[in-house]
Amino acid sequence: DSGVTQTPKHLITATGQRVTLRCSPRSGDLSVYWYQQSLDQGLQFLIQYYNGEERAKGNILERFSAQQFPDLHSELNLSSLELGDSALYFCASSPRTSGNTGELFFGEGSRLTVL
Amino acid sequence: EDKVVQSPLSLVVHEGDTVTLNCSYEVTNFRSLLWYKQEKKAPTFLFMLTSSGIEKKSGRLSSILDKKELFSILNITATQTGDSAVYLCAVSPMNRDDKIIFGKGTRLHILP
Numbered sequence: 001d002s003g004v005t006q007t008p009k010h011l012i013t014a015t016g017q018r019v020t021l022r023c024s025p026r027s028g029d030l031s032v033y034w035y036q037q038s039l040d041q042g043l044q045f046l047i048q049y050y051n052g053e054e055r056a057k058g059n060i061l062e063r064f065s066a067q068q069f070p071d072l073h074s075e076l077n078l079s080s081l082e083l084g085d086s087a088l089y090f091c092a093s094s095p096r097t098s099g100n101t102g103e104l105f106f107g108e109g110s111r112l113t114v115l
Numbered sequence: 116e117d118k119v120v121q122s123p124l125s126l127v128v129h130e131g132d133t134v135t136l137n138c139s140y141e142v143t144n145f146r147s148l149l150w151y152k153q154e155k156k157a158p159t160f161l162f163m164l165t166s167s168g169i170e171k172k173s174g175r176l177s178s179i180l181d182k183k184e185l186f187s188i189l190n191i192t193a194t195q196t197g198d199s200a201v202y203l204c205a206v207s208p209m210n211r212d213d214k215i216i217f218g219k220g221t222r223l224h225i226l227p
Contacts, residue, residue: 002157033215042219043158043203056214090157102147102207104215106157 003027006091006107014115018079021110025072025093031055032074033094033104034066038087049074050096081114088112117142119218121204127224132194136221138204139186146209148180148187153201153220161189161202191223199225 003026013019025032034046045058049068060066063081068074078085088111092104122137140148147165151158162171164180164187171178175194180187191198201220208214 002159004157035217043205043217045214045216048214058214088156102149102163102215103160104151104158106159108156 002105002107004091004093004105004107006089006110008110009108010111010113012113012115013081015081015083017081017114018077019081019112021076021078021089021091021112023074023076023091023093023107025074025091026105029093029095029105030072031094031096032068032072033092034060034074034076035090035092036087037090037109043090046076078112081112083114086112086114117206117208117214117216119204119206119216121202121218121221123221124219125222125224127226128194129226130194130196132225133190133192134194134223136189136191136202136204136223137186138188138218140204140206140218141185142206142208142216144209145182145206147207149205149207149215150178150187150189151203151205151217153203154199158203194225196225196227199223 005024007022030051033048036044046060048056066076088109090109092106119140150161162178167182175192178189201222203220205217
């Protein structure tokens, strides 16, 4: 158990809908990362927050947004869902920014299926 | 654009064999290279390498980095069925932003 909690574990929804994925980092970790993993693309970096502020952005679609709250939990919002958004979404946390440790602690992921 | 390329994409060997997994990278302002193991769900951290030529070792796993040739290898000796997993290589650039870029992984299957 990494200490990172993600909910929901599984989610099935329809095209055009909106979903919110939630992540609670390890106690004391300030950095939260979101990744998307699909079969053919591997782990794709979406976005990173550090202590409530956005620090890095990857290839995150405009339909997707995220935020980190004062209690350090984070939410990833996916809207106008398309079939291609079906994937496993991982949240990871680290004590500081990646430059200090490089080690990320991953949650178990939220599997999103868009029908 | 920063990228990480792993090879082979998949590998099947028999228990007891030794395997070498490869990772090459292109990154602006390299900071570190990371190896992760992904079994069923969450990737778990194996090694972080920052300096060339210094081997990191943990039991039957070892890894080394060549910053001149921009690659790293992960060796697993005396493989066991429990080593079956996807092994992910990632790089952390020394930029203002802190993204960690992952390769697509090598899927390793150990036959009993």
